[in-house]
Amino acid sequence: MKNKIQRFGKFLSAMVMPNIGAFIAWGFITALFIEAGWLPNAKLAALNGPMLNYLLPILVAYQGGKLVGGDRGGVIGGIAVIGVIVGAPDYPMLMGAMVMGPVGGWVIKKFDKAMEGHMPAGFEMLINNFSIGILGMILAIIGSYVIGPFMAGVLVVLTAGVDVLVNHGLLPLAAIFIEPAKVLFLNNAINHGIFTPIATLQAEQAGKSIMYMLEANPGPGLGVLLAYWAFSKDKATKDSAPGAIIIHFLGGIHEIYFPYILMNPVVIIAPIVGNICAITFYTITGAGLVGPASPGSIIAFMSMAPKGMGMVITFLGVAIATAVSFLIASPIVKMADHKSLEDAQAKKDSMKAEAKGLTTVSGADVQAKDIKKIVFACDAGMGSSAMGATKFRNRIKDLNLGITVTNTSVDNVPADANVVVCQEILKDRAAKSAPQARLITLENFLADPHLDALYAELETLTTGKTAEADKTEAPAEEKKETKAGILVPEGIKTGCASVDKETAIRAAGQLLCDLGYVDANYIDAMVEREKIVTTYMGMGVAIPHGTSDAKETVKKSGIVVMQYPDGVSFGDEKANLIIGIAGVGDEHLEILANIAGSLEDEALLENLKKNADADTIMKTFG
Template identity: 65%
Template sequence: MKNNIQRFGKFLSAMVMPNIGALIAFGFLAALFIDTGWIPNKGFNSMVSPMLTYLIPILIASTGGRMIGGDRGRVAGAIAVIGAIMSNTEITMLMAAMVMGPLAGFCVKKFDEAMDGHMPAGFEMLINNFSVGIIGMVLAMLGYVAIGPFMSAILMILSAGVNFLVEHSVLPLVSVFVEPAKVLFLNNALNHGIFTPIATEQAAEAGKSIMYMLETNPGPGLGVLLAYMFFCKDKVTKDSAPGAVIIHLLGGIHEIYFPYILMNPVVIVAPILGNMAAILWYTITDCGLVGPASPGSIIAYLMVSPGSDLVKVLIGVVIAAGISFVVASPIVKMAGGRSLEEAQNEMASMKQAAKGETTVPGTIERSEEVKKIIFACDAGMGSSAMGATKFRNRIKNDRPDITVSNTSVDTIPADCDIAVVQTTLAARAKKAAPQAQLITIGNFLADPALDALYVQLTTGDAPAAPAGENTDILIPDTPIKKQVIVADGIRLGQKPVTKEEAIQAAGELLVKLGYVDESYVEAMQERERLVSTYMGMGVAIPHGTTQAKGTVKKTGIVFLQYPEGVDFGAEKAQLVFGIAGIGDEHLDLLGKLCTLLEDPALLETLKTTDDVDWVLEQLS
């Protein structure tokens, strides 16, 4: 049931999100030029009503038609929604557009399926164009006599319910449902599927609406992130919070704080109470926005605030953040230092266990053939955009040939080589892009799977799955603990040597411990001659070529420390990890290594310590 709701919510969001620019344009025009705006202007104000009545519903309907019926579905959807609009031009037919667009696309798709193989040669253009026109015309008539009036009635009922809540001063109670639904990634469905149509109708009559404020207030999430920033005991989680604050508050990507709640579910009380207090304040002070604040950034929130309400709107954000922070802080402080990564992994395991499986990141057989990586989230414009930007910046110097972009999980392009998605969206990504290799993560901000992906792409090495095949790997519910580094494979305080000598030493140690055949050592030297295995930050990871995989007996990693450094060309490496891998058994250690490298103090200690047991503890 929950998955069906999420798919439905995602579909609504995917129709609206590409057209957010039109909603923003409408919001700015209204905020500036209506009679109660910042600088009233009769001429510019004349654009507000047509944009709301015609442009936005047509854009949404055409997008919905294209999602199902392609370009011809787009045209049919735009034609069809005109009937619903003209049935009652006194209200905004956003909800009708969300019905007419997909319905038109569906009809076009079914017509095409029926005509497949039966299209007379030379008549394709005639039939295609006439079919779209006729389907659109029939649906427009249906929209005028049935769907438009029905949606008008639904909107009237919803608006009456909202008015009841406002008149009886119980509107703040909606936060009890809004905040948990957001954390379940239904935020776009709530905001654009329910609140925006109601708010748009109210704004058309009153010039503003509180409904625009129910889901988009950045205050509740800000309070949670600040609590983690100041009081979390786990250093990695605590250090990640300031960056999340900026992304959430200024970038408007609310999804960034959801994992922080999921790691300690009782924290959900904080945003509920924070949003409840803010809605109460907005109700008492008669606040509202003139258009949708999307994305939910403080910048967008204030830009669509009426001039007379600007200070009151800002106070509401501060109230929400303050109460959320006060409530979340003791909960976070008493949480026992549980890490964000642990919570994400546990969450992913629980969700996959419900399906009878556990998913771990896929791996790449031929990294040099990877040309396009797609980060996909629910709507394709929030957390995936942030994740794609971060990974693009990370990899551009090493692999400028790779294109990294983002999209909705249901619209992953056919030429995608690797799809990066959250674990909960894996099934949908697999259905949308069966040709792509799948990397599943817990969080776009920081995830060991992204570190492992970076390592594979930049070293050119990879274990195992056939190219072009989806590489979700099913493992038993009980995780397999495989020790790939042992005390005998750690050498500290080594004297300075050449790069070739350091690689030789690492290879010989792999041979001595029974991980590889002797021929693997030369393959390590060959790999270095082809592409440097220096990773930066004083770390090198020499390993054999792909052709030498047959000489690997078992997975193993050795660690050699050179406090004075080994010259790898542009820089010196104090830490040299020799790797021999079967499958993906060594990727957990590489992921942990990438995490360690983010802690400068720990990294420096690793370069100088003489305690083998401490090193083994850090890397195991």
């Protein structure tokens, strides 16, 4: 049921999101040129009506028809919606467009399917054009007499319902449903599929609408991010919060804060109460925006506020939501210990994928050398995915691999995508959309070990140059000397007798310590890491290493290899090779990628696990 709701919500938002620029243009014309606007101008204000009543519904209907029936579906959807507009001349027919556009696309799609193999030679153009014209005319007539009046009635009922909620002070309770739905990536569907049509009708009659403010307010999410920045005990989460704040508050990409809530679901209480308080304030003060604030940036939110006190009230509502959300989220974040935050990430199998150096969650087994196109996917294909694609594109630019990095809707991944990157919650839809691609799921587009591992894997394809290091090349002899200590003969132990898991991990940690890679405290950190989530990666190999908090105990990067022919039990599995790792900064990611590459030969791996001597192991990993 949840997936069906998400797909329906995605479809609604997919009709509206490509046309947001038109909504913004209409919003600015309204805010600037109507009689109560910033620059009253009767002639320019006359643009308001045609844009609202004709342009926006036609664009939405065209997009809806195109989603279902391609370009021909878009054309017939545009024709059909004119009938709805004429059938309900007193109401903006955005909701009518969301019905007639897909219906038109479906009709022409069915017609084209029926004509396959039956099209007379030489009559293709005639039939194609007349079919759109005739079927479009029929749908327009139906829209004028049936759909238009019906949708007008629906709008009247919905608007009356909103009025009842406002008059009885119940509208703030809508936040109880809005905020959890947003975290499930239904934010665009709620805002543009439900609130915007109702708000548009109210704004046309009253000059503004509070409905534009319910979902788009950036305050609730800002409060959550500030709490993580101030009180998170997880360094990676804390460090990523400032960037997320900028992207959320100024860029308007609300999806960026959803993983912070999914990491600790109790935090959802904070934005719910924050938004309840803001909506209550807006209801009491009679606030409203003159047009849709999309994306939900403070810039867009304030630009749609009425002039004068309207701007002050709008800003205060954002401040109230932020303050309340921050005050509630802070103790929750503060009380969540480091282990619980890492455990949330463990539920996504991040450690297992990181250990492999291969971030595949599902989908095709695509190797780094075969990657030509990486697609970042989100619900609508315009928010967090665009931001993530831009960041990763810039990150790999200096690797000069010729890889295309782009973004799209999770349900419209192109067939030539080799790798798809999306949030964990969208992985099922991504897998269905792109079964040919390797699927990578993320906790956070700003700082996620899966993306780091993907970068490290791609970096191994180069000649050893690190794009994020200093561009000055060191002499080859110096580089060889620097890397020579990663694995030394003294760090290899073969034919070890079987022991329990903790003893084996401590033995690997002690060897790292004895060889000068780490301090003694790192050994306990390796055991602690194993308690959070297993470091067994499959194929009889485990790669124990310390928690992120133990980074300061690492003196230099290195590995040790311990061979247990009879195996060490890691739950239901047995590890014959235990590879202890210590990495300075992010160097462990490169080490992991190299180890994964070394283990691709199954015959070699079997030999390494039980029979290989130290020289063979040294040649393999050295």
